[in-house]
Amino acid sequence: MVLNxxxxxxxxIGVVVGLVHWIVTGQAEVFNEMLNSTFSSAKTGxxxxxxxxxxxxxxxxxxxxxxxxxxxxQMSRLVSPFFTRMFPELPKGHPAFGxxxxxxxxxxxxxxxxxxxxxxxxxxxxxxxxxxxERASNSMIMFLVLVTSGLTLVPVSxxxxxxxxxxANPADVFLPILLATYFAAMAGIISVAIAQKINLFNRVxxxxxxxxxxxxxxxxxxxxxxxxxxxxxxxxxxxxxxxxSVIVWFIVTGMVKKLNVYDAFIDGAKDGFQTxxxxxxxxxxxxxxxxxxxxxGAMDYVVGGVTWFVSLLGLNADxxxxxxxxxxxxxxxxxARGMMVDAMVQYGVDSFVGRLVSxxxxxxxxxxxxxxxxxxSVHIKDTRYAxxxxxxxxxxGILAAILLGYLFFH
Numbered sequence: 001m002v003l004n005x006x007x008x009x010x011x012x013i014g015v016v017v018g019l020v021h022w023i024v025t026g027q028a029e030v031f032n033e034m035l036n037s038t039f040s041s042a043k044t045g046x047x048x049x050x051x052x053x054x055x056x057x058x059x060x061x062x063x064x065x066x067x068x069x070x071x072x073x074q075m076s077r078l079v080s081p082f083f084t085r086m087f088p089e090l091p092k093g094h095p096a097f098g099x100x101x102x103x104x105x106x107x108x109x110x111x112x113x114x115x116x117x118x119x120x121x122x123x124x125x126x127x128x129x130x131x132x133x134e135r136a137s138n139s140m141i142m143f144l145v146l147v148t149s150g151l152t153l154v155p156v157s158x159x160x161x162x163x164x165x166x167x168a169n170p171a172d173v174f175l176p177i178l179l180a181t182y183f184a185a186m187a188g189i190i191s192v193a194i195a196q197k198i199n200l201f202n203r204v205x206x207x208x209x210x211x212x213x214x215x216x217x218x219x220x221x222x223x224x225x226x227x228x229x230x231x232x233x234x235x236x237x238x239x240x241x242x243x244x245s246v247i248v249w250f251i252v253t254g255m256v257k258k259l260n261v262y263d264a265f266i267d268g269a270k271d272g273f274q275t276x277x278x279x280x281x282x283x284x285x286x287x288x289x290x291x292x293x294x295x296x297g298a299m300d301y302v303v304g305g306v307t308w309f310v311s312l313l314g315l316n317a318d319x320x321x322x323x324x325x326x327x328x329x330x331x332x333x334x335x336a337r338g339m340m341v342d343a344m345v346q347y348g349v350d351s352f353v354g355r356l357v358s359x360x361x362x363x364x365x366x367x368x369x370x371x372x373x374x375x376x377s378v379h380i381k382d383t384r385y386a387x388x389x390x391x392x393x394x395x396x397g398i399l400a401a402i403l404l405g406y407l408f409f410h
Contacts, residue, residue: 006328006335007289014292021297030296037291045284048341049276051164057272062250063106064268065261069254082208086189086198087139089129096125100143107151107365119147119370120377127378135382136375138196141389144374145192148390149185149397150365152177158362161341165349173355176404177362182216184364184397191389286338294342299324318410319402321347322356326401330394333366356405364397 018030083097090096099122106115122143130137136144155177162170186209193200200206254261293299303321310317325339340357347353367390375383 007285010289010293013298014289014294014296017298017301018296033295034292037295038288041287041291042284044341044345045287045338046280048161048164049280049283051160053273053276057269057276060272061265061267061269062247064271065254065259065264066250067102068264069250069257069259069261071250071253081204085202085205086142086193088198089137090126090139091129094125094129096122096139099125104146104151107147115147116373119143119374123374123378127380130378132382133378134380136380136384136386140375140380141384141386142189142192142196144371144386145188145389145393146185147374148365148367148370149188149393150181150363151185152181152362155358155362158340158358161337162344162349162354162358165341165344167349167354173358173362176355176359176401176408179216179404180359180363180397180401182212183400184393186213187396188389188393191392192385195385195389283338286335287341290338290342294346316406318352319356319405321353322360322402322405325357325360326398329360329364329398330367330391333369336361336366352405352409355409356402359401359405360398363401364394367391367394 014034018034021030022028079101080092080097083100084090084092087094087097099118103115103118103122106118123140126137126139126143127133130140155174158173158177159170162173189209190200192198198205200209251261254264290299303323306323307317307320310320321343325336325343328336328339340361343357344354367387371383371386371390375386
């Protein structure tokens with residue numbers, strides 16, 4: 001529903017601005033530009049979606065191997081001490097833990113379309129122990145905020161978009177995205193913990209979160225003390241090593257368990273292919289709407305106005321062209337993705353703005369969409385404070401993305 005209003009709004013605002021431009025200047029060429037943008041945007045959306053087919057098929061195939069080989073169950077046992085303290089109302093060994101971990105693992109690997117079915121399964125399992133079937137439980141809210149923070153270990157889809165658009169090193173945004181999503185997740189966890197009176201100073205919780213914080217702090221310290229070229233290089237190397245390690249780990253484990261690894265991969269790859277094909281109409285729709293909005297001059301007015309205001313305050317305004325992606329991110333994943341692609345095409349995929357919109361896109365997830373879909377799947381009407389805590393995570397994730405963009409690439 002939200003995307004419907006966004007789509008209609010972008011087109012109508014673009015047409016109105018174009019009409020005003022024609023009346024004021026007497027130049028009707030703006031309508032030719034708007035029409036041409038619809039064709040070029042549709043072509044871009046199709047080409048990008050087709051380019052995603054191979055990557056989604058690959059990673060959903062790898063995830064299927066990990067699921068059937070039991071790697072996911074191993075990970076569940078590993079995080080069980082932490083999960084039981086963050087979700088105290090769920091009994092130890094609750095089946096939702098496995099589904100939640102698989103969901104978060106898929107999200108961390110950047111495979112959002114694989115994560116959603118697992119997340120919905122976790123919601124159904126938590127609903128079984130929920131006493132008030134129309135009111136969100138504490139565990140549901142904690143899980144939803146973790147999901148909306150979009151903690152991403154390997155932003156595969158973003159790196160793929162960058163590769164499709166000709167980035168010299170598509171993985172150079174890997175480390176900034178990891179850091180930005182970490183700050184979003186920490187903000188979400190703390191806000192929910194305060195609301196639910198969860199003891200974050202528990203030895204296991206404090207040790208886990210403290211260890212992650214120390215690691216992130218060391219990464220930021222290292223990034224600040226090294227030349228930008230070195231940081232960008234090692235970010236790409238780390239991403240490559242991590243991706244290959246995950247693939248080898250899943251495959252080797254499957255072989256040891258005498259799993260038919262090939263068949264498992266094929267089954268997952270088929271799902272990946274269908275998912276990629278399904279993206280085409282959505283991406284084309286939002287890119288066409290954005291193309292009309294931008295070619296009419298409306299985007300220039302918005303960005304120009306914010307740039308003027310930021311400059312008036314004496315601040316650097318180079319980040320402002322990434323603002324549309326940041327504003328769209330909590331509302332619509334497809335809309336934000338379209339804004340990101342549009343900015344990379346307009347400013348250059350390896351420009352500061354091109355990299356910054358990639359970091360913003362990976363810094364958090366689509367709060368309103370996730371809350372609507374996940375709670376709607378179990379017929380929850382009272383979401384309590386889930387939206388507020390989700391938006392808190394969004395704010396800190398996007399703020400961190402902008403600051404990290406300056407640190408790494410400006």
